[in-house]
Amino acid sequence: MGETSGSRRGSRRELSREEVDAVLETVGVGTLGLAADGQAYTIPVSFGYDGHALYFQLAIGENCKKVEYIEQTDRASFSVTRFEGADRWDSVSVVGELEQVPGCDLDLAIASMTENAVLAEFAAFDGMTDLSFCIVRLVPDEITSRTAHTA
Numbered sequence: 083m084g085e086t087s088g089s090r091r092g093s094r095r096e097l098s099r100e101e102v103d104a105v106l107e108t109v110g111v112g113t114l115g116l117a118a119d120g121q122a123y124t125i126p127v128s129f130g131y132d133g134h135a136l137y138f139q140l141a142i143g144e145n146c147k148k149v150e151y152i153e154q155t156d157r158a159s160f161s162v163t164r165f166e167g168a169d170r171w172d173s174v175s176v177v178g179e180l181e182q183v184p185g186c187d188l189d190l191a192i193a194s195m196t197e198n199a200v201l202a203e204f205a206a207f208d209g210m211t212d213l214s215f216c217i218v219r220l221v222p223d224e225i226t227s228r229t230a231h232t233a
Contacts, residue, residue, distance in 0.1 A: 093231060093232075094228060094229065095228075096228065097174065097227035101172070102225060102227050103131075105162060105174050105227075106136070106162065106174060107131055107198055108164070108198070109163075109164050110128055110129065110199050111129070111162070112129060112160055112162030112163075113127070113160065113161050113162075114127045114138065114159075114160050114220075115158060115159035115161070116148075116151035116180075117155055118150055118151045118153075118155065119154070123148075123151045125140075125148065127140065128195070128199040128200045129160070129162075129195070129199055130193075130197060130198040131194060131198050132193075132194040134221075135219045136176060136219060136220040136222070137183065137191040137195050137199075137219050138195075138217070138219070138220070139195055139215055139216075140152075140216050140217075140218060141213055141215055142213070142215065142216055143212060143213045144212050152218065155180055157177055157178060157179060157223075158179070158180040158220055159175065159176065159177050160175070160177075160220055161174070161175045162174050169231070169232045170231050170232065172227070172229045173227060174226075174227045175227070176220060176222045176224070176225050177222065177225075178220050178222040178223045178224065179220070179221055179223070181218060183217045183218060191217050
């Protein structure tokens with residue numbers, strides 16, 4: 083997309099690949115979108131990024147909808163925004179296949195999450211019983227982005 087500018091808006095454009103990587107490497111939290119039976123389901127989630135894929139450690143508890151939605155979602159979406167003000171922000175949206183991370187890639191996933199993710203405090207899980215975790219990755223087949231910065 084082309085660049086547009088105006089005196090009140092500053093400039094808006096797509097991010098370069100390097101800028102997309104910088105956003106995904108520094109923000110650490112976004113929204114994962116899933117769908118099952120025509121019903122959308124979004125969850126805020128921390129993530130890691132290795133330059134090729136996004137990694138998520140998801141808590142799975144009693145009456146949790148995530149597993150059902152993950153199993154039924156053909157293509158997941160993920161969005162993240164770095165917001166510094168009404169006239170200074172970056173957003174990245176990723177679409178792709180969500181898959182369970184195989185054992186041979188767990189070290190890479192954990193390293194990516196350790197480096198980039200904003201980890202939830204365990205207090206967030208107080209009162210949850212039978213809690214387990216799964217690690218999944220989103221391999222992008224489509225990345226879109228926008229940025230707005232004043233001149």
